[in-house]
Amino acid sequence: ETGVTQTPRHLVMGMTNKKSLKCEQHLGHNAMYWYKQSAKKPLELMFVYNFKEQTENNSVPSRFSPECPNSSHLFLHLHTLQPEDSALYLCASSQGIGQGHQPQHFGDGTRLSIL
Amino acid sequence: KQEVTQIPAALSVPEGENLVLNCSFTDSAIYNLQWFRQDPGKGLTSLLLIQSSQREQTSGRLNASLDKSSGRSTLYIAASQPGDSATYLCAVPWAGSYQLTFGKGTKLSVIP
Numbered sequence: 001e002t003g004v005t006q007t008p009r010h011l012v013m014g015m016t017n018k019k020s021l022k023c024e025q026h027l028g029h030n031a032m033y034w035y036k037q038s039a040k041k042p043l044e045l046m047f048v049y050n051f052k053e054q055t056e057n058n059s060v061p062s063r064f065s066p067e068c069p070n071s072s073h074l075f076l077h078l079h080t081l082q083p084e085d086s087a088l089y090l091c092a093s094s095q096g097i098g099q100g101h102q103p104q105h106f107g108d109g110t111r112l113s114i115l
Numbered sequence: 116k117q118e119v120t121q122i123p124a125a126l127s128v129p130e131g132e133n134l135v136l137n138c139s140f141t142d143s144a145i146y147n148l149q150w151f152r153q154d155p156g157k158g159l160t161s162l163l164l165i166q167s168s169q170r171e172q173t174s175g176r177l178n179a180s181l182d183k184s185s186g187r188s189t190l191y192i193a194a195s196q197p198g199d200s201a202t203y204l205c206a207v208p209w210a211g212s213y214q215l216t217f218g219k220g221t222k223l224s225v226i227p
């Protein structure tokens with residue numbers, strides 16, 4: 001039990017499809033994160049939510065749309081993606097967003113493939 | 116902008132060897148440094164977190180050190196086992212921020 005659960009684990013979609021990634025944390029944390037991990041590149045932070053409010057959007061294209069209905073759930077809605085968006089998408093959570101609120105706990109990710 | 120470098124990118128050792136993984140960062144004004152492990156197709160597991168006021172942290176066969184002034188951290192693994200095979204990542208917050216900057220990782224293979 002990692003405490004952070006992501007579904008689905010694998011997703012294959014066409015460029016015109018609409019799909020959503022889901023993340024749920026059972027740790028009582030208040031901050032949640034979306035990261036993108038591409039081959040041979042460092043993890044890239046995409047979005048940060050703290051107490052359901054978005055605090056960071058690291059210049060992510062609008063074809064990625066996050067949603068955080070409560071502190072335990074985080075979604076990433078996908079629409080009209082490009083082949084270069086194929087990657088492992090990781091969700092993480094932490095107690096808060098201050099530097100003293102590490103470590104971040106990660107889910108196992110969703111492996112996304114764009115046809 | 117914080118940059119994190121991990122050397123080597125890949126490492127293969129026979130079982131039982133002691134080994135050292137290296138992490139360097141460009142901005143020494145960090146609050147802490149975190150080492151993670153990632154198994155193939157899996158997420159990240161936090162191994163050790165070193166606060167900026169600490170010099171090292173230990174967990175079992177793992178020992179992580181931090182030298183802020185030189186911008187370096189090492190992860191020492193004693194008596195390596197095949198189950199240690201994974202990619203090891205280090206991460207530091209941006210200066211004055213909570214956001215983590217990750218290195219590309221070191222892929223470790225421990226040969227039985």
